[in-house]
Amino acid sequence: MKIYDWPTGPYPARVRIALAEKNLLSGVEFVPVNLWKGEQRKADFLAKNYSGTLPVLELEDGTCLAECTAITVYLDALVGEPTLTGRTPLEKGVIHMMTKRAEIEMLDAISVYFHNATPGLGPDVERDQNREWGLRQRDRALRGMHYFDAVLRKQPFIAGDAFSMADIAVIGGFIFASAVKLPVPQECEALLA
Ligand SMILES: N[C@@H](CCC(=O)N[C@@H](CS(=O)(=O)O)C(=O)NCC(=O)O)C(=O)O
DSSP states (O other), X not given: OEEEEOTTOHHHHHHHHHHHXXXXXXXXXXXXXXXXXXXXXXXXXXXXXXXXXXXXXXXXXXXXXXXXXXXXXXXXXXXXXXXXXXXXXXXXXXXXXXHHHHIIIIIHHHHHHHHHHSOTTOTTTOOSOOHHHHHHHHHHHHHHHHHHHHHHHHSSBTTBSSOOHHHHHHHHHHHHHHHXXXXXXXXXXXXXX
């Protein structure tokens, strides 16, 4: 397998963590796509992922899979333990819901802040910034951190009793928050722990 990503990227980290959990890292060739130069917006990369984002998984036959959640679902189905996307129908549903919620309420919100209310990837890449929207999404992410803190005061992991794809998405949020120097509120003790 080939993974097109950027070594320090928050979203790429989600797939790298999943690969490590599944003990699949040795079978992967990582191909760096330089975000800072806008390589993800070039035609040859867009042919692999219409959305022009990283990571993208490319199989031997050229099939390309984008979107961290989709790639993780594929990897989880590929090899057995440990399960990252749930065993029972309910576990699968809860993990999917909490992964999506981690994106909407934390990770994606921080990404919007980065691209809109900071210099982001630079003027050549950031074509249409909306500072107000970026600041509103930053505030949404801070509210999301309090939500996930409340979740972790009640249960050991984001989707319940076991580590899952949802925890990995929240970790992606931490990585992005750190990258943009958005501190996790000190009162979010369970989340910080
Ligand atoms: N919904 C996508 C989002 C992926 C994403 O935004 N990736 C970032 C990489 S990183 O910020 O995490 O390093 C990207 O490609 N950004 C480039 C761009 O937005 O042009 C997913 O879940 O995979």
